[in-house]
Amino acid sequence: MSIPHLEITGVNMDFPTPKGPYRALENVNLKINKGEFVSIIGHSGCGKSTVLNIVAGLYQATAGGVILNGQEVTVPGPERAMVFQNHSLLPWLSSYENVELAVKQIFKGKKSKAEIKEWIEHNLSLVHMEHAMHKRPDEISGGMKQRVGIARALAMEPEVLLLDEPFGALDALTRAHLQDSVMEIQADLGNTMMMVTHDVDEAVLLSDRIVMMTNGPAATVGEILDVNIERPRDRIEVSEQETYNHCRHEVLRFLYARHGAKEEDMPKEEKEEKATVVKLASSNIEGEAEPLKAGTHG
C-alpha cells in the first residue's frame, strides 16, 4: 500500500477559554492523494478553518497530527502555501513585490535574478494579473487582490495549496471567474488543493471530494462525498448533469436536514418548526446561487 500524500490522523483541537478548554475538533481523520482537490464544507464555526490552520502549521493540534509525504507537520512552511480569506497582501508593497517577497524567500540562491523576475511574472500571469503588477493592493479590486494572493501562494511551488474561504468576500461574478482560474491552474499544475468553503456550488464544481463536517463543539468529519464529474468542468454544462445535482443535493441534505442545528437538544414543536426553516434555508442557498450561474459567460 502506498503512503498517502497528506494524512490527518486523530486530530483533536482544544482552545483555552476562561471556562476551561473548548473542544473545537474531535478525532478528525482524512487522507488526501496527490493532485486531489478536496473541499471542506460545514456551518460557520464548525472548525473547518481550524483544520486548515492545523495543516498549515499555524495551529498545533492538541492530539493527533498531520503527515505530509511521510513527515509530520509542526510549523508553517512554504510547501503548504495558504491563500487567506482576506487576501493578506502587504498593503505597502505592489502586487509584484508581494509575490517577490515570497519568491525571494524560497528561491534565494536557487534562481538567478532574471529567473526570479521571470518566475514572479509567470505566476502573476497565471492569475491574469500581469497588467496590474505594479499597483498596490489599495489600487486594485477585491477580486484582483485575491488573484495576487493566489499567485503569491502558487509562486512558492507548494506541495499542498490551502485555500481558506478564498472567494468568500467576493461578489458572485468575480467569484465565478476566480473559480474558473483555480480549475485552470489545477489542471495545469496538478497541485494538491484543500479548500474551506461554505458555498455548496463552489464545493461541487471544484472538488474531487467534499468533506462535510458536523457542527461544533467537538466537530468532526461527518461524511465524505466523491464528486465523479469529469474534468475539465464547465459550470454551465455541469449544472445540467445529474451527478452534479445529486452531489449538491447530498451536501445540502447533510448541511440542513441532518446538521442544520443541534436538533436533539430541541423540544418536539421546535423540531417541526425547524424543518420548515430548513426548507427555506436550502431554497435560499439556491436563490443565492442563481445569479452566479446566470452571470457566467465562460
Place this chain on the structure above:
Amino acid sequence: MSTETVDNATKMFEFFARINAKQLVQSLVIPIVGVGIFLMLWGLLAPKVVTSLGAVPGPSQVYAQFQTLVEEHKEERVKETAFYERQEKRNAKKLAENPDAKTKIRPYTGNPTFFDQIGTSVFTVMAGFILASVIAIPIGIVAGLSKTVYAAINPLVQIFKPVSPLAWLPIVTMIVSATYVTNDPMFDKSFVNSAITVLLCCLWPTIISTAVGVTAVSKDLQNVSHVLRLNWWTHVTKIVLPSAIPMIFTGLRLSLGIAWMVLIAAEMLSQNPGLGKFVWDEFQNGSSNSLGRIMVAVVVIGLIGFLLDRTMLFLQSKVSWDKSVALR
C-alpha cells in the same frame, strides 16, 4: 477646438472655481479672521493691565520689539565680522614683519542674540530628540515583539514616564559634570545637560507608541510571515515596521512636542544657553521693554513648536506607505 469642448471647459472651470472659493474661505479667510479677533482683543485689553514694568505691551509694541531684536542681531553680526577682520589684518601684518610669527584667531565672545538663542535651542532639541528616537524605537520594537521584554521594561517605563524631566535636571547636571571631563570638549556641558534632559523625556512616549504599534500588526500578516518562514530581520523590516510606522510617528510627534516645552523650561532653570535663558534674562533685566521682548520669545517658541510638528508630519508622509490617512 469645437464650441462644445470650450463649453465643457468653462463649466469645469466654474465648478472648480466654486469649490476653491469654498475651500479658500474655510482654509484661509476664517483662520485669518480668528487671528484678527485675537489680536484686536489683545490690543484693546493689554494696556489696561499695568505692571511694575509698565503696561502690558499690545501687538504693535511686541512687533516693535521684534524689529529691535532683529536690529540687535544685525549689529552683533557686524561687530563680529569687524572683530575677525581686525584680527586677520593684525595677523597679516605680523606675518609680513616676521614670517615665522605664530598667529591665532580668537573666537568672538559677544553676547548671543535672540536669534543665536533660537539656533541653540533648536539644535539642542533636535540632538536630544534624534538620540532618544535612535534608542527608543529599537527598544519599542523588541518590547512589542516579545512579551517577556515588554513585561521587563513596562514597570520602568510606567514609572519614569510621568516624571517631569526637570526633576532629572539636577541629577543629569551632576553626572555630566562628573563624567564629561575633557580638556577639549566637543560640546559645551550646558548643551550636554539640556540634550540629555530632552532625551529623557523623549524616550517614553516613543517606546510606548512603538511597542503598541508593533503589537498591533495584523494577525493575517503575521500568518503570512509564518508561512513564508521569514527570518527575524525580514519579518521586522518588511512586515512589522511598515505596519507600525503610523504609531511610531504618533509617539515621535508626542515626544518632540513635550521635548520642546521641557527644553525651554530646562534652559530657564539651569541657565543653559537657549530661548529659555533669553526669557529668564529678560525677566531679570526688568526694563520697560522686557515684557515685549518676552512676548516675542513666546510667539517664536510657539511658531517653532508648530514648525517642528509640521516637519514630523512631512517626514511621516514621506516615510509612510499609506498616503490616504489624514495627517493632522
